[in-house]
Amino acid sequence: MAVTIHDVAREAGVSVSTVSRALSGARRVGPEVAERVHEAARLVGYRHNAVARALRAQRTGVIGMIVPEISNPFFPAIVEAVERTLQESDRELMLCDARLSADVERRRIHALLGRQVDGLLISPVDSQASAEGLREAMRHTPVVQLDRYADQVRLDWVGVDDEAGMAHVVNHVRELGAQRIVLVSAGQQSSSGRDRLDALRRATASAGITECVELLGEFSIEWGESAARQLLAGGELPDALVCGNDEIAVGAIRELRRHGVAIPEQVMITGFDDIFIASYVEPALTTLRQPREAIATEAVRLLDARLADTDLPVRKLALEPELVVRESTVSSAEPE
Ligand code: RIB
Secondary structure: OOOOHHHHHHHHOOOHHHHHHHHOOOOOOOHHHHHHHHHHHHHHOOOOOHHHHHHHHOOOOEEEEEEOOOOOOHHHHHHHHHHHHHHOOOOEEEEEEOOOOHHHHHHHHHHHHHOOOOEEEEOOOOOOOOHHHHHHHHOOOOEEEEOOOOOOOOOEEEEEOHHHHHHHHHHHHHHOOOOEEEEEEEOOOOHHHHHHHHHHHHHHHHOOOOEEEEEEEOOOHHHHHHHHHHHHHHOOOOOEEEEOOHHHHHHHHHHHHHOOOOOOOOOEEEOOEOOHHHHOOOOOOEEEEOOHHHHHHHHHHHHHHHHHOOOOOOOEEEEOOEEEOOOOOOOOOOOO
16 A cells, blocks of 8 residues: 555654645744654655645645435444544545435535545445546546445445445344345445345355345335335245345334334344444344444545555455344343
8 A cells, every 4th residue: 555644644753734744845844843754754655746746735625525315324424534534634524415316416526626625535326327427526636435436437445345244244143043034225226235235145145045035225214114014014024134224224123113023033133334323223223333433544545645646556445344233133132
């Protein structure tokens, strides 16, 4: 991985913003600190190239960020982690909500470019329809995808490892005796919806689970309620309901409990994300905790590396989620 300004800061024992000022010759840095920073840059082999220096000279100190749906509790949590990471290097965040529309997303990209952001972090709404807007953005500023990604664009990405996550969930319910699983998730428009579906299919196949039904809609509480009503109307509940995110799981739990279904005794339920409500819903939700802090830190690190050297090879980082076991699969689970 390329040496970045973060490595120089760590070596010199100063903040990233001090390194930036020292290397750009700003007068606000004392001679001894400047010398320490330059020595550290030499030691770690930091390439302070002319393009990066020119870009830095025109910097606004603002990073743009676009999320697909700010009303989904997963996204405020990831935004908060990114904002905190940027504060470490004295930078601000300008946030936009794509409202689940690739057209709105593209308008927000234009708005952020018009405000001269130094770079763009984005979780694209649609793995296909978002590609054109991203190609336009990367012609003007460094772009890093976090969480979701678009196909057919050569951009850095960091997000959760859906393959590992779904394997954790399937193995967990399989160990508890599940043979019949229903996946309730979003459709394949987003990379999250598509990759979770593919990952679940592979996980059930390798676990020898042959009965797996897929109910695909959207990442929402309403969809969880609707899918639960479909299952109740069908008269036969699965051993486990694997939900594509926590909102779906919350909706399914609410509807099943409204009809007197015992969870987990009659049906186990798992979620994905570990949003704040997951440990408060009744029964508390077994789910996959997304490594939000690491995703945020790595996204900013990838962006800074790209700012320093636009020719770096594209990197894709999939970070493993943690299975958090609660009462929606194990009634005796210790409350967190
Ligand atoms: O909750 C919505 C899902 O979409 C999350 O799991 C996150 O990965 C986002 O992409």
